[in-house]
Amino acid sequence: MQRILLPLILVIMIGISTNYAFSQEMGLATFQETAQIIIDKSISQNVTASITLQSTSLQEIQIPAELEKKIRENKQVTAIIVTNEERCVLGVVNESCIMINVVVDDDDRGIFGLQDNAKKVSESYIDEINQVFDTDAKFHSVFIHNDDISNKALETSGIISGRGTISAVYTMPKEDTSSMYEKISAILIPKTIRDSEGFYEIAKELSNDKNAKMTFSLIPFETKSLFQLKLAADFPGKASTISEINPLEIFNVNSIKRSDYFSGGFYPLNSIIQVVILSDDDINVSNVNGKIIPTQIIDEEKIPIDITDNGWIFDPDAGKRIQGKYIFGKESSIDKNELVFSLAGEKIKTEKPETDESVIVVGIITIVAIAAAIFYLKGYRK
Template identity: 45%
Template sequence: MHKAVLPLLLIFVMAYSADSVFAEQARLATYHEVAQVIVDQKISNNVTASISLQTTSIQEFQIPHELDAKIRNSTDIVGIIITNENQCILGIHDQICVMINTKRESGQGGIIEAQDKAREIGDRYIDDINSAFSLNTKFHSVFIHYDDSSNEALETSGQVSGAGTVSTVYTAQVQSTDYMFNKISATLMPAQIRSMGGFFEVAQKLAKDDNSRMTFTILPREHDYVMQLKVSEKYPNTAKDTKVIDTLKLFKVDEIRKSNYFAGGFFPLNSLIHVVILPIGNDVRIHTNTNVIDAIEKNNQTIPADITESGWFFNSKSESKIEVMYLFGEEFSAKRQDLIMTLGEKESTPEKMDVPGANEMYILIGIGIVASGAAVYYLKGFKTKKNTT
C-alpha cells in the first residue's frame, strides 16, 4: 500500500510546505476523483483505463448508519467489495460478487476452521449490505487466498485479496455496469455531487460500454475507512503495440473537467490524471503534447516545482517504470490533445525511467489504494487547514 501511495505523498509534501506562497491558499477536500491509465507492456499486455471516485466522508458517500456502525466497531474486516468483474475470485464467472474479506492469522488453525470463521463474520454483514445496495446475493463459497492470483483477475492490492486473505463470497445474477454504477452511485452519492459533473460524468459514460466493469470497495482503517467507486475498462493485448497514449480516447471523451464540487476554491490535488507505463525495456522515453512541470528536490524527495501550473509531472525515479501525473493547476479542464503522449526515443523528452516487478504492478493498480487512496491516507498531517468544500 505504501509503495502505491508514494507518488501523491510527495506531492503533499510539496503542496503544504510552509514556504510555498500557495500553500496557505491550497485546500483539500475529502472527495477525490482520479482518472488512471495503466499501459502494461511487460506482464499482461493490457491497457486499463479507470475512473475512481473516493472519500472517507459518510456525508459524501452515504451508507446506512447500521452498516457504518458495524464496520467501524469491527476489527475483523479488511475489505468489503461489490463488483461485477468477470472473475471476482477464481471459478466465479459472470455474476455479481460481494466479497467480505478477513485476514487469516498465522497459526490460526486448519482450512476448515479458517473457512468457518470467515463465513460466520461474513454472515453478520451480508444482510445489511444487500439491504443498503438493493442486492439479493446468496452465499456461494469461502475462498482462501494462498497467493496473489486473484489480484490479477480483479486488479486489487494485496490488502484486499492478497495471500493470507479469506474471502466470504456471496453472488447474484450479473447486472450491466451501466445499471450497477447508476444504482450504487445514486444510493451512495448525494444528488448535489452527482449533479456537479467532473470525473463522475466520465465514469457514467465509460460504464455504458459493454466491456466496462464496476467495483465499490470499503477499506477499514484504524479510525475510519476509505470508500471507492470505480469504473474500469481493459483493452486487452494492446499495450505492446502502443506508441501513442491517447489518454482521453481511452475514456471515450474529448475533454475532462474537474467536478464543480471544487469550484469554490483552489483544490489542486483532488482531481488527478495518473498514467503508469510498464515498458518492455529500460530505454523508453516519453514525449508529451503539453507542459511538463519542473521537478525540485525537497526533503530528499522529488516534487513538482509549482502546483499552480497545469501539466505533466514525472514522479518515478526507477529505471523500469514511467509514472506521470497530470496536475490541473489553476485550470479547470483539459482537452484530449493536451493529454496525448508518445513513446519512443526523443531528444526533447524527460530522462528515461524504468518498471516494477510483478508484485508491485498489482499494488499500483489496486482497487482502493491507488492515487486517490494516497490523497486520503496522507491527510492526517493537514489538520490545521480547511479540508472540506
C-alpha cells in the first residue's frame, strides 16, 4: 500500500499543472483520464471495461470546499462512495448506495461498538452528501467487509472494499446508469471538461450498456482529496475465450481521443490506457501491433526513456499477472489496431538501454504520474 500512497502524496504536493525543466517540457495536470480493461482468467472469468476521470482539484471535480475539508479533517473517514453497483453490500438489492467508510476506533469493543461508531460518524455527513448529489439516501446498515481476494490479486490498497473496512450504508431508489452518470457528471465535472470530449465521451457511450455501473469515490488525504468518477461495464464469462487483446473493441469504439482539456500544453501522462490480465497459468505478451516504448528500470518500475513517443509499457510482460500501460506521447488519438496484442506466441524482446541522468529525471516524474493515474483503478470491486 505504501508503494502506491507515497507517489500519490507526492503528486498532491506538486499541485496543479506543474512544469518540469527538462528537454521535453512535460507538464503534469491534476485532472487525469484512464481507460482500463481487466481480463480476469483467475477469479471471476469476467472482462471489465472502465473509464475513470479523476482529480485532486476542486475546480475539476466540483465538491463543495467546506464539505471536502470537513471530510478530510475527520481522520476516521477513509472514503465516501456513491454507486449504483448491484448489491453494493450484502443485504442491499435493487437499490443505489452511498457508503461512508470509517476506520476502527481503538475505544470500540465488539461488533455493536463498531456499528454505533460508524453510524455516528456517517450521520454528520449524509445530509450534505445528499444535497450535493441531489439524492435522498436513508440509513440501511453498517457493513464490515470480510473479503479482500480481489484486492490481493490486483494489488490494491483495500480502502474502498478491503478486509476490515467498515461502511455505513445508505440506500436510495435504483437509477439506471446512463441517467445517473449524466446527472452526477453534470454536477461534478465543469462544462469545459465535458465539452472537451476525450475519455468522457467513451464513458458516456459505455453508460448505455446493460451491465454498466457508475461509482464516485472521494478519498481524503492529509492536504487534499482524490476524487474519482468511474463508469464500468462487466462482460461475464468472456475472459476464458480471449487470447488476442483488442482494448478498443471491448469499448466498442474504433479510436480513442485524448481530452482537448490538455491541448494547451504537453501532458502525455494524463491520459493512460491500462490493461491488466490475471491468470492461474503463466502467460506472456506477444505479437504487439503497435510500438513498445524503450524503458529503463527506475525504482523497480519500467519507465519510458522518451516521453514524447507513444506506445506500450508492459510491466510485467509475463507470468500470472500482466499489466500494460499505453501512453499517447505527442499523439492526440490512437486507432484501435495500434493497441492489439496477443497472449500466446514468442515473448516480446526489449533492449536494455544505457543509464542516462535525464532518464532518471523523467523516471521520477513518470513514476509519480502513472502511480497517480492507476491509483485505485487497478480493480474496483464490490
